[in-house]
Amino acid sequence: MSIDFILPDIGEGIVECELVEWLVKEGEVIVEDQPIADVMTDKALVQIPAMHSGVIDKLYYKQGEIAKVHSPLFSMTPEGDTSTNDTVDAEIESKPEVGTQADSTASADNTAVATATVVSAPVVNSSHTTENGKALASPAVRRVARELDINIHQVAGSGKKGRVYKDDVVAHSQQGSCAISTGTVQGTLIGGTRVEPIRGIKKIMATAMQNSVSTIPHFTYCEEIDLTELIALRGELKEVYAKQDIKLTMMPFFMKAMSLAIKEYPLVNSKVNEDCTELTYFDDHNIGMAVDSKVGLLVPNIKYVQTKSILELANDIMRLTNDARSGRVASEDLKGGTITISNIGAIGGTVATPIINKPEVAIVALGKLQKLPRYNDQGEVEARSIMQVSWSGDHRVIDGGTIARFCNLWKSFLEKPSHMLVHMS
Template identity: 35%
Template structure:
């Protein structure tokens, strides 16, 4: 009996959902015949029978989510298939004993289909390699990308030979096997790829972003605002900030406007408890500030931003950014955020669709500030303008609410004296 278990059909996959079972107990199947359709968060794949035989047992159901390694089917392997597999294995042993298999990754017959992800199989096809002849060094004998490269390198430098077992009183005969062609362009491309492990912070970022876009239906609203008055206010405050050794950017003003608007539109300062099917409206304002670091995007959190002055916010922003780039942030400093702001303006960009920092329900991105020709009171004038984007969770926030929210932020920043009137 052969237990057919759920393989890793996508790099790093942990589980998959059974979409369709294509066979039933008692069905005869051929090796490589599709038997199950499975969906993961990365791929939708068709799984094929590893051997020829008869389906004896089905241990899963359609719609069920199972982990990698779970037995899906039990197949009674046919006698002919089993004998062919055993004969092939014996032939490989004889060949090895005669010293002809100089590289363990060379011709190795299997009684079952080679284990490999769809990407590796595609890579093998592009390199014109029969993947069934490549010995896998990965988990459970899985063929990896490195196995293909090693196989191709060995095949291109030394012709493989096959051994014919001689009849009685006859001499052994060896015949050269045609060198496997890996394809000029495929081989050159492979040699110019640098492989970097997805690990650490970058891996966590990838997992978090995937979770966010999988769970949250994102909608993005884009608007622009005039920055002349805010620029003037900041210029007035710069001398005082410099006396206190404070780097005063525009970000503290944006955070203040954001907090005022969040108090008026509490649904944007919330999260959804999916398990309990509840909306959590938060009456504290912990603002995450997306920060570029050598290891990737980190979001340190300014706690109780509504209780801090412009200068206090400026100091904390600078301190957290320095800690983030040095990799010295504590868990307390990167958790508990209720809303995130991403300021990409200093490096450019007119518009973006920022990804929400789950479990938050919205994120705002600030883009580059530049002089533009605009119309005011039916006359063309030059103004400092800036675009900004709001991505929001459409399960909780309607488009009208989102636009009213950004209109309020725009009003406060275009007339920054209102910031001081609204501060508590």
């Protein structure tokens, strides 16, 4: 007997998702836990696994269509036809997908706000290699192709075995724009346009940022931090822990120092209600980090930072960074943040005006690390490792004096790591 698999409640108020790619075909024999489809919610790319072994009877949506929560996603006949139910709830699986050649070189420090991608024409491989009749491309690349109304099988891949990357799709789109261009000037296309829908992560980010700016009076406070001693300490430790497969970046130190400072200034770890009549203080320090992922800006957060060691934070940061870059972040990791760090300096830039991740009341942007001349206590000029940081605060809750004193304490922990270690319980 054929049974329907029902798309379950994914949480966070999500009622629909985009069917990015079917990983099976009608009539195909499948086994339990085999991936059936990739779907894109407003939060992340997630995978639907099979609950039973059997045969796929019908796929209810086409690629690119919007699937509704609590509606049938596909139907199948279970192996042996022993089921007595006509519907089965599917389960969402959120696992990091295997990194492609294009994204495998990114470092775990590269957490940042979303940024524009500079596209250059790739070296084109004339062979269109396919696997089981399918073009070699990740779900995210296939999604870009659909948004640009491009048949991905017609795109020449520049990767190994003809793998298609985002740059290949964009280059193919630009080549095709000749048909709608109004003309050329010395071989340069002019007058062409294209329209693409704002969906998924980009849509939720746009809505959240617009809501934050329109309802929260922002103010920004900037400071510089001398990280020379902290960098030296990290240099001593990172090779030791690399042997244990722990990548010790600067971010665990930034988070732990922030948690220690929050203990003295709990106001920055709070939220205000909509009519601004009451404050809620959070005992837990769930510190978010803005990650420039391949599906858009994601802000997973590390839970209970106040209880964790530097090494525990390093492991959590490594896991969430990998998940975010693949677009497969568990919904639990995206919920419950209380304050956010944006490491824009990993990409470039020194000073920013970050937008608060509502309903939080503060966010800090880390600028790039620079070697700059500074006077020491003896009045001599020496090279120091300097980082500019930019805080944005909710001026309904936090005044300039509070953010300045909080930042000074946070800065003291980072500039004198021994000071931070003494305060760690």
